[in-house]
Amino acid sequence: MNRQKSFTETRQTGVLYLVPTPIGNLEDMTFRSIRLLKEADLIAAEDTRNTIKLLNHFEIETKMISYHQHNxxxxxxxxxAKIESGMTIALVSDAGMPSISDPxxxxxxxxxxKNIAVVPLPGANAALTALIASGLSPQPFYFYGFLPRQNKERRAVLEQLAKREESWxxxxxxxxxxxxxxxIEKIIGSERKIVLCRELTKRYEEFLRGTVLEMLEWAEAENIRGEFCLVVAGNDQKIAEDPTWSKFSLxxxxEHLLTNEExxxxxxxxxxxxxRHLPKREVYAAYHELK
Structure with missing residues (x-):
């Protein structure tokens, strides 16, 4: 068992602090985060070129070292080794919480x-910021982050997410x-509720709320800019799965559901x-084509 009392122990080593940074608006930096970045012996930053702007803004002169996915x-x-020698290190990512879709x-x-104390600080996080303003059920929720880039892997992930009852x-x-x-439309259909949250906390913050189809139509017509957080409504349908359905045409x-379900x-x-993880319009067309 690893037991840590963050503030009441005399330590033989230094401490690793996890310090969130603003996701857009510098005013979201907490007083405690600023103090700890000033007091730390070293700041481990995902990208020192980005973090230096934050440090300069708050007049923080602590030495930095890079810590990113490539190194x-x-x-x-x-x-x-530095922490074991007694140094206090503050870990920051480019924006938001370290470890959440970041190193x-x-x-x-x-x-x-190594029995080193890891002390987290609360602060800015894009997922929760988007969720509480989405208008979709905030709890329970499921955070996934970035989808795989390859089509096969992405489809497999979306097929699992499509079944979840909580917002994702x-x-x-x-x-x-x-x-x-x-x-998303191909897997869960066009009618599921979804919210696109763009440029959270920044000057051009925007929320687009509607169906998957409406968001796709918007994306087709727009010159898309900014980083996005997507909140998708959970599956609230009672699905009457029948193990024999694979033998049926659409x-x-x-017709099988009409006969056996109310x-x-x-x-x-x-x-x-x-x-079947198909767009609703495809099933609609198949059902009505011989009518």
Whole structure:
């Protein structure tokens, strides 16, 4: 068992502080975060070129060292050794919480293996900021982050997310947003509620609330800019899965639900689309084409 009392122990080593930084608005930096960055012996930063702007703004003169995904394996042992020698190190990412879609997790693991105290600070986080203003159910929720880039892996992840009953949260860059929305529509259909949160806490902060189809239409017509957080409504449908459905055509599957479940044609089409991970319009067309 590893037991840590963050503020009541006399330590033989230094401390690793996890310090969140603003996700856009510098006023979101806490007094405590500023103080600890000033008091630390060293700041480990995801990108020193970005962090120096923050340090200059708050007149923080603490020495920095880089710690990012390309050097974290080599840098990790060096940082642990420095903490074991008594140094206090503050870990920061470019924006938000260290370790959340940013470097830090492996360093935390290594520190704990060496019985080094890891002390987190509360602060800015894009996922929670988006969630509480989305208008979708905030609890329970499921945070995923960035989807895989490869189509096969991304589809597999979305197929699992589509079944979740809680709201789920993704991060996405502007140049991949349209592709991601198309993948989401293909898996969960066009009617699920979704919120696109753009440039959170910044001057051009924007929330777009609607269906997957509406967001895809918006993305097709816009010159997309800014970093996005996507909040997707959970699956609230009672799905009548039948192990024999794979033998049915789409039309037969709809008719099977109409015969065996007390549902309308609209609801049967929606359930078949969900079960088969198809756009609702595809099931609708298959059902009505011979009518």
């Amino acid at each position: 974290e394996q080599n840098r990790q042992n060096d940082l642990i 830090g997790f492996e360093l935390v693991q290594s520190a704990l293996e 949260i993704l991060y996405e860059s502007p140049h991949r947003l349209k592709e991601t929305l198309k993948a 039309k037969e599957h709809v 549902v309308s044609v609209k609801e049967a089409i929606k359930q078949v689309a969900t079960i």
